[in-house]
Amino acid sequence: MSGAAFARGYNALKEQIDAPIAAFLSSCVHCGMCAEACLFFTETGDPQYTPIRKVEPLRRVWEQEYTFWGKLSKALGLSKPLTDQDLTDWETLVYDSCTLCGRCSMVCPVGNDIAYMIRKTREGMAAAGHAPEGLIGATQRAITIGSPMGVKLPALQAQIRHTEKEFDLKIPVDVEGTDYLCMLSSMEIMNFPEYIGSIARIFKQADVSWTLSSEAFEATNSGIQIGVSDIAAQLVQRIVDAAEKLKVKAVISPECGHAYMAIRWEGPNLVGKRFGFKVVHILEVLDELRAQGRLKVADRETRKLTYHDPCQIGRRGGVLEQPRNLINMVAENFVEMPEAGKMNWCCGAGGGVSTNERADALRLKTFARKKSQLDAVNPDALVSACSNCRIHLEEGLEEYHMDIPLLSLTETIADHLSDT
Amino acid sequence: MTDAEFLLWVRGPAFNIALFIMLAGIVVRFMEILLMGRKTNLAEARGSEMAGGLNTIWRRTLPDADTFRRSGFTIIAGNVFHIGLFVVIFLFVPHILVFERLFGVSWAGLPSNIVDATTVVTIVALLAVLVHRVKDPVLRMLSNFSDYLAWLVTILPLITGWLAFNRVGLSGSTLIGLHILSVELLMVLFPFTKLSHAFTLVLARWYNGAIAGYKGVQS
């Protein structure tokens, strides 16, 4: 471990602190309410998981570098400077026990956006070499191979061929001048290939002009999860380049929650310029098609369905009504879990936690929160719109011996469309 | 120093010093925050920063039902002592006279005996908050010296004020003098402890709401 790495991390923390963070840290009254909003605390009862505590390295840097009194007390030896050991101690708190779900940011009485600060803290942690192995590997694969899961173009092409054959339709690739460039997450290629077919069927019926890109199909962004803006910008740039090359009007984020966050909200800021195209989530596109009457439903789902709001799509992304409109279009019996919507509980796998094998046991433990939410409504099937959530939900349901089928919202829509 | 001299000192030079430190401190703290700046958001906005910010400033005062259920004690005790402090500070006629001297405006106060009762309730709530802070594992872990100091300088004026109003123990001048002195201690520490949340909270809530509002997200 080199001192140079710590200096780089320390500087990264200094770079991240802005007026909102200064306002947040000035306002914290140590009331502890964020703990009750965090599933890592509620499911373990361990006070170290209190969200605001996770930003302690950032707070120390703020206090000692950016407040007059903090600087003074540091000079007088009244406060300890941040050390590399502190970062080592905080690594599991910043990465393993935070999904950046932002639920704490909703309950803080003084209005602190704690998730915003943890995201920033990760910049310093990663730059100082304190990111978890799992995330480092995924990030390296994303840069070198093009996808965190190591999915390469041939794998996608195989899925495309398979899907074209299965549904007897054509999937456009690298078509210039379409309305939409559709992005995917590698989980959708590897684990849930039905997604590609669903999109193709829906768009065919609704007569949407769209394409995939062979140069940029991966929408997920490990750079954001690990907290390295430089890398995240590189990954976003690939999509920007593809979108500009294909001259599309808009880029569609896949169901994956943090991919949406990465392209829609962080993307322009990462690459440092406004996009010349729109970025929309697939649910926004589908709901718009629904509103325009371009989706025709053949039959309606009779099973009792409930919907899990992926944090980055709902609470942090603002796509809350669209999934409900869409489910109600195809289902007769849609029920809400308690606290659904903007206050929904995270599945436990977001923010890179699912990529971090070290956190597996903790991640499964916190699934108890989702279980109790599900138990309250006892649905026949669970719908969601994030492949990362889906993988973890499946694992969790199995772990807790719950026999509830898991559906992708896009696929559910596709399955109930009339073929005409 | 006789108690008359003491009262004169706290009403005179000491008050001036405390007021100066508090106001200058607040301004400095504000500028420390604001001058840190914020990058322009380049993502296409879906909503309004201003609307989100303003909404969150007041909306965050009211917790949602489930948060209330989980953090009931913190919310109730917190609200009781905050509302109590508001009533005691801003609706007690002798206090309003101080604000009148400072700002030139005054408003109607509450009957003093109601303020007196509110003071007792507020003190009890603050004591409960302290017990909670010491006993609750999360709060115990989060708490540092500054938290207890802030608690102390908040409850002291309430206690001394109650004693002064009810004229317990010492002479009238000493009681009022001690009360004013304890307020001055609060004023001096106000900008430099977490008590500063009283004004930075507006910024914090605004930023939170603005970040959300820009994205068209509820907060």
Added chain:
Amino acid sequence: MKKDQTIGEVLRERGISRRSFLKFCASTASLMALPPSMIPVIAATLEKARRPSVIWLSFQECTGCTESITRSDSSTLEDLIFNVISLDYHHTLQACAGHFAEHIREQVIKDNAGKYILIVDGSIPVKDGGVYSTIAGMSNEQILKETAAHAAAIVAVGTCSAYGGIPKADPNPTGAVSVSDLIKDKPIVNVPGCPPIPNVITGVLVQFLTFGLPELDALGRPKAFYGQSIHDRCYRRPFYDKGLFADSFDDEGARKGWCLYKLGCKGPTTYNACATEKWNFGTSFPIQAGHPCLGCSEPDFWDAGSFYSALSTPTENIGKTAIYATAGGLLAGAAIGGVLRARKQAAVKAHQRVTIDDLDKES
């Protein structure tokens, strides 16, 4: 009149009935806030007490205190006590003057050494050798020290002698001090007030004759008379409790007799018997007359901020302080904020690009 008579003997000699004496004892007991059951005890003790010799010295004063006791418009029960004490020397009242008067003072000191009571009104100027007030070529300080040396006890009547009073008010041109500033080795009973309530002056003497040196508060005042504040005994206190205040001297609240706190009443910090004892034979007292208490029985009452600004308010110009503080804060904030901003910009400039090779700790 013989010097060693008891008070009872003097009274009987003067044809004062026992009932009249009881009546006097009753009003005195009331004044001392003693239960009426104590009246017979006071009567019995006082009757047997020796008739004391008294020297009254007046220094820097306005004669208000003497006026207070000797109001000539009526003969009062309080006169009784002055009839029985042997007021041997009083600067202002004595008929004789000049060297003869001073001779009497010296004689009394000599004849009653260690037994006489010294009453002082007025403060003592000590600046410039005490030239600001002299009697028969002696400075007040000299007279006081000489007379106090053989006194049994000293009663400092009025706020001037008790605490310096108005002569001592800022900037105190004569260097006025109180009796207790100069005399440290004698029991001193302060009877402050500007002037003190006449009954209280006699009451203190009765108390002294009856029970000896009274219990004093921290400011040397007999607790029996100064034990409670004006505020605590004020009939307008219920208005204070209910938050009903007069805002000016001629508003509705003033007419309705509401609390005068906002008009600067010093009742809460003033310890005196005005609110129950009242003035002019129980007719009224300042608050009842519609004027806030000035706090005249407290030290430095003249310098304790405006008579008309409320006790809770700061005495100095806080509006100005607020403006200076804000301006100072803006300047300091701009300077500090500028430094912090520069520090942040330096950090941004010092940014080292993070690549995937930097992520591994081993790298």
Added chain:
Amino acid sequence: MTVHGTPGTSPGCGSGSPCEIPTGNLIPLLHEIRHALERWLDSGEEHAIDLRGIPMAPGEEDQLLATLGEGELHADLSLTGKSVVIETRFPAVWLVTHYNTDERIVGRYIEVCEMPAILKSQTEDARAGLEYLGKLLNENNLQ
């Protein structure tokens, strides 16, 4: 008993206008008198209340006096200034008022007893009277 609304009294505050808020001392005072009267009847224990020691709003004392009323006995004493002793309409409850020579009140007590001490003949005075009577007889050779 309507204490607050006793006819004939016009309570005032300060400069004579009606007093909105009484000190609230009136009713407790009447209770004190009642308890004292009970004790005196039971055990003969006497009780006195010094009205000057109790804060009263202007008019409240008038209300008290109107409530107590005037009973059968009214004695004017010529002391140093007048003193007036009346038995209120509640027997054994006395009102003793001392005036100075200007007929201003200098003291006022409510006494609960058989007879206020000030009414009783004083042995010291009696002794002096006896002496004077003897002297009178002696001087005039009336033995």
